[in-house]
Structures are given as structure tokens and as C-alpha cells.
Amino acid sequence: FIQMFADVCLDLERSKFEAILDQVKASKGVKLDTELDTEAMETVCAEFLRLFNKLAGIPFPSSAKEQLRIAIDAVFKSWNNPRAIKYRAMNYIPDDLGTAVNVQVMVFGNMGEDCATGVGFTRDPSTGENVRYGEYLMNAQGEDVVAGIRTPLQIKEMKKTLPKIYKQLMDTFDLLEDHYKDMQDIEFTIQNYKLWLLQTRNGKRTANAAVRMATEMVDEGLIDRKTAVLRVAPDQIEKLLHDQLDPKAVKRAKAIAKGLPASPGAAVGQVVFTSEDAAKWKDAGKKTILVRLETSPEDIGGMEASEGVLTARGGMTSHAAVVARGMNKCCIAGCSALSIKHHATDARLNGKLIRQGDWMSIDGSTGKVYMGKLPVVKPDVGGSVGVLLDYADSFRKLGVLANADTPKDAKVARNLGAEGIGLTRTEHMFFEKSRIKVVREMILAFDKSGRQRALNKLLPFQRTDFHGILEAMNGLPVVIRLLDPPLHEFLPHKADEIAALARSLGRDVKEVEAKVESLKEFNPMLGFRGCRLGVVYPEINEMQIRAVFEASVALARAGKKPYPHIEIPLVGNLKEYYPLKQLVLKVAKDTGAEGLVKYKVGTMIEIPRAALNADNLATECDFMSFGTNDLTQMTCGFSRDDAGSFLKHYTQKKIYIRDPFQSIDQNGVGKLMKVCVGLARGANSHIDIGVCGEHGGDPTSVEFCHRIGLDNVSCSPYRVPVARMAAAHAALKYGTTVTETVAITMRSKL
Secondary structure (H helix, E strand, O other), X not given: OHHHHHHHHHOOOHHHHHHHHHHHHHHHOOOOHHHOOHHHHHHHHHHHHHHHHHHXXXXXXXXXXXHHHHHHHHHHHHHHOHHHHHHHHHHOOOOOOOOOOOOOOOOOOOOOOOOEEEEEEOOOOOOOOOOOEEEEEEOOOHHHHHOOOOOOEEHHHHHHHOHHHHHHHHHHHHHHHHHHOOOEEEEEEEEOXXXXXXXXXXXXXXXXXXXXXXXXXXXXXXXXXXXXXXHOOHHHHHHOOOOEEOHHHHHHOOOOEEOEXXXXXXXXXXXXXXXXXXXXXXHOOOOEEEEEOOOOHHHHHHHHHOOEEEEOOOOOOOHXXXXXXXXXXXXXXXXXXEEOOOOOOEEEEOOEEEEOOOEEXXXXXXXXXXXXXXXXXXXXOOOHHHHHHHHHHHHOOOEEEEEOOOHHHHHHHHHOOOOOEEEEEHHHHHHOHHHHHHHHHHHOOOOHHHHHHXXXXXXXXXXXXXXXXXXXXXXXXXXXXXXXXXXXXXXXXXXXXHHHHHHHHOOOHHHHHHHHHHHOOOOHXXXXXXXXXXXXXXXXXXXXXXXXXXXXXHHHHXXXXXXXXXXXXXXXXXXXXXXXXXXXXXXXXXXXXXXXXXXXXXXXXXXXXXHHOHHHHHOOOOEEEEEHHHHHHHHHOOXXXXXXXXXXXXXXXXXXXXXXXXXXXOOOHHHHHHHHHHHHHHHOOOOEEEEEOHHHHOHHHHHHHHHOOOOEEEEOHHHHHHHHHHHHHHHHHHOOOOOOOOOOOOOOOO
16 A cells, blocks of 8 residues: 555655565565565565655655545646656547546455455457456455556456356356446455455457457347447557568567567567657657566556567556557567566566667567567458448448559559549659659650650550559549659759769760759749649650550450549649640540540649639549648648658647648648538539548548548558548448538639
8 A cells, every 4th residue: 555655646666665575575585475474564564654754755644534635636636647648649638628536435355365356358358259358366456466566367267266256256247248238347356255346347458359349249239230330440440450470480480488468469679678768769760669577657658659568577457468458559468588677778588688779579469579570461351350341331421442553552452442543643653663764864855756755665664554553443443643743853863873874865964964953943842743744744644644545445445444533633723724634535535545445534632722713623623632741731831741840849739639741630721621622512513522642541531521521532552441440430420411511602713
């Protein structure tokens, strides 16, 4: 009690009390607290009181009322301690929500061998298996279990030692789960052979467990499909796609130690011994494994910053285990082979010296620890995940597409449930070694005929690219964005590289240097790029359009169903868009695609002017797609490449609730999107409107897109399942009736 009061109420250093207890146990030749006799415990208490007085500067309060007052104050003060602030930031909990105090009568699990304390779950929180699960300690208090100071017994052992209590506890588990229709996390105490329940709550679980529980509870008739979908957060689906250690590498590797598999998954990183170092190393771009004797609430920031956690003490319900599962971080607890002290700068693992910075790989599914860097692999999405996503698809209104630039990415996206490609960035295809020289030849050409000769060389490459992607997405739409970045991005900038390029093209070095210099821009984001390239050099866009249609015609004649959507980027004025659309229609006729290939022509909304003139653009567009990255830059006046130096401070100060490049700025960019949708639908009720970019995989942004009535979202392939789940949550939460779109039907004039 003295130790807990000092730690929880006055934030005194727990490890100093532990050191006293360890010294007394060592002097008596025992390992467990319960093995100490009365005289030894009196010594411990006296030393604890002396240490309390020294650290706190006051005697230990002897009045129960004074102890209660200090404890209540500590709960309220805890709302603003660093770990609580960090937790709220991680989970987007408002700072002004507040907390409360619950005061209840105590029962004691440490009054003798007829007493015990424990934590139980009605299902396995790590795997989701429908088995009763938990841990307990005889003659102990609850903190001993959750703090990981002693290694507890599995709850099934109680059947042998306390069979009547065990049956009563199992019956209670069944009753509570049936009542709450969810897995319960139950804290209990046994005092003089009598069972007391301290609390029950919906239990935290890993992402794997959440999905398995949801689908199995549907099969059991405990919940319906709607409840199952809402019970699994979209972010949990994303966590299921985290890396696993490569099974082939694991077979070849030798584990140096094994602990308890507290939270599944895998982590590879460099060893650090403090939460502060984990946070610093993450800021420096390094991946870490946090290695600790045990973790406490003060370590929440370090746990969040690290890839995984390894502790010497604790069980499957210790602080490290529970918090790691909630974060879906890989964790191994109770690794007895790990020898480490508080404030250590090194450790020993089965006798091997481990220093800060050493590489380590841990498998939270098996509890095995490996030294060095093992390769990792992505897991397959199937089984219970596939079933749950099928449930989600039956509820959602938004279509879910993927951003993909290669046939391989397109196949991955389709396997993960993408209903098409929402963005193919053609510029990414130009950087391959076999074609970058030709791209540079095109850029450095003296005139149109020189550019055309280079473009003729590029045509077969582009045709092959588009053929592969359109074939992989057979029957589904593929949005192909015409060349977007400024031309100077394809050119070398170092003197030796420019000289090498000049030699390979048979050009004068000075001449090439001058051309490279002439293409440099002070602000390339607002420079000569996107549709502006097509307006000035239409032959560049014509080559790409021809490649799309020639690939589509070949596929159509082979019995396939290509469905290209040609997207003209960075449009801000209908007069920019219209001539390029006419070019698309002309090439469609020239290649024989017209009448044979189903296709659409549209634009990307990246410029505020485009959003405000959406009614004009909509009369000529079959579709629109918000390029929210550039739209955010131009609306907020932030450079995505430079904003990292201050946006972190902005979110900490709540100027922006979240980084606007990670989640749509609904009060700024979002309002512009609403206006755009209202204008566009007022002019063209059949226009298809979506979002591309990583905002399309952010659950909060997906919800916003549903609310304003978009048709689809597009994101990276591995975020497709997240978007599917987020879209279902939005539909179940808000229904399918759009209420937030700004209805504007008045057409403005150019």
C-alpha cells in the first residue's frame, strides 16, 4: 500500500521501493514477496516509510480521510499528466472531456492462502478464440498482476486449487458476456474463499482478435452483422496488414530467447532502453525495440514510438501486454532470459550482452526473440477478415478504388477488394532506367520534330504499361492521369550527371547545362506542370492518350473489357481543359477506340479555382477527382515538403486538430469540396466525383467524403480494406442520405 500510494498519488519513483524489497528478499534467500516472514515485512515497511518521508518531504499520512483526499486529487490531476495527454493525442480524445473518480469499498486478496486476485477475459484478447482466459495470483493484490512484478498463474490452474470458485467465476463470465454481447475484461478478488467482482468492461483486444470475435459472435447468434462491422474500427483492419516475420527466415534463424506472446505481430528495430530514447530515435527516422524490465503508464509514449516491446517481467495481462494489444504493437512479456535493471544502458539475453543500437527481431505471436534483422512479409487478407469485409461491403455506399502505377500494384489492389484504379500516375513510369534517357531526349529536344521522335520511342513503353494495368483491372475503371510534374524533375542536376547525359545524347555539355538551368523554377508546385504542359506541348499528352487507346483496342479485340478514364490534371480554367478533351476525342477516333472501347474524360480538382468553377467544368467532364494533397497545399498555403517543421506544433496547439495532409481539413479544404460538389451536381447530375491520394484511406476523411455525397475514394492498395470498412461505418452511422453537400445550381460565368 505504501509503495502504490507513493507511486500513484505522489508520483514517487517506484523502482526505489522495489530496490528495498529486492534487497530484503535477497538477504532472506527468497524470490517471492509472500515468502517473507513477519519480521522481514516489518523491515520492508519501516524502510518504505523512511524512503517515503525522504522523497515526499512529509511523513506518510496516517489518516484514512487524508489518504482518500490525496488519492482523489491524484485522479483529477492525472488528466493533465504527460502520459494522459499523449494517450488523448493518439486516440483523438478532446482535452476538455474531463475525468471522474469512483470510490468503492476494498476487498483483499492478500490476507492469506485462501485469498487471491486476478484478471480474466471471456475470450482470448490476443487471438479472439472463444476460450476463457486470464491470470491470477494467490495471496496478492491486484496491482501485483497488472504491474507485472510477479509472474502469475493461468486461470485454468484455479480449477485444481479452488474448483468451486473456478466454476462460479466461469458461470459469471458466461453471464456477463451474454448480457453485454461483447468480450468482457473482468477484475476479481477472492477473500477468504469468497469471490468478489471489482469491475467488468468491454475488453481491449488485438486487431486479429477483434475481427475473429465479431464474425464468430455473428455465427453464434450473439450479435448481428451490423454490430459486427461497427465493433471493428477501420484502423484495426489496417493493423492486420502489418508485417510478419518471413517464415522462411524464421526457419533458418535461431531464437536467442523466448517469453510470453503478449501481443501478436512482428517488429524489427534497434534496441533502446528508455521511452525517451524510443521517441528521440523515431524522430530521427530510426525503428526501435523498447527493452524494459517492465513497463508502466509513463512508458506509453515510448511504446507508441517503438516498433515493439520486450520486457523481463510481467504476464499476459501486465501493463506492457494490455497497452501493446490496444496499440496493436508487437510485445513479448515475462522473458526470464532477459537480465536488465532499472535505468540500464545495456542488458543480457541468455548471457549475451545487448547494447543500445543492436538490431533485434521479435515475434509477438510465438514469444521468440532473434538478434539481427529478419525480413518481414505482408499477411494475406482472408478468413475472418474477408468475411467481415464482405459484411462491410453490403452496407457501404462509397466505392473504393486504389492508386496503382504498375500491373503488380493493380493486382494487389484488386485482391484486396478495390473496385477499380482511382489514380495511375504516368510520370512514375518514366523513371525506369530503360526509358529515362528517352524522356530526357524529349525534354532537351530543340523543336517539335525532335520531341516527336523521342515520343515515338516512348510510345511502346507507355502502351505496354497501360496494357498491363487495364488487363489486371479487366471490367473495372482505371483513371489514368496525364503527365503532371514539371519537366525539370526528370533531368539530372549534378555536373557529372549532366556531362554524362550530354555525352550519351551527343550534345554539348554547356548547351545541356543551359537547358537544365532554364527549366528550373522558384516554385515548381505552381509552375509549368499538369495541363499546362499539354497546352504548350500537346504532342506529349497525345502520345500518352494514344498509348492508352492502342492498349485498350488490343485488349478489346482480345475479348477483354478495358475501361480507361483519362484524367487531365491541374485544371483551373475550362479553356485549359476543353482543347485537351478534344485531343482525347480525336485520338479515340484515330485509333479505332471510339465505339469499341468504353471510356471517360475528366479532371482532377487540385486548384481552388477549379472547385469554385466546378459548374463550368462539369458540363464537359464525365468525372472529377479531388487531388486532396495539392488542394490542401493551395488552400492552406502549406508546402507539403516543408510543413513538417511547424505542423507538429500546430496540431499540438490544436490550431489544426490533425495534420491536414493526413486527414482532410474539413473546415477549410472540406468546405471548398462541398461547394465544388454542389456546383458540379447542379450542372451535371450524372457526374462521378471521388477522391484520390492518401486521404482516401484515412477513416475520418472517408467518413467526410460519405457525408458530402462523393461516389468513391481511392487510396494505396494496402489501405483498400481500411477504406472499405470506413465507408461501411459511415453508411451505418449517417445513412445513405446526403445532408452536407452545398446545393448551388447557379452557373457562374468565366
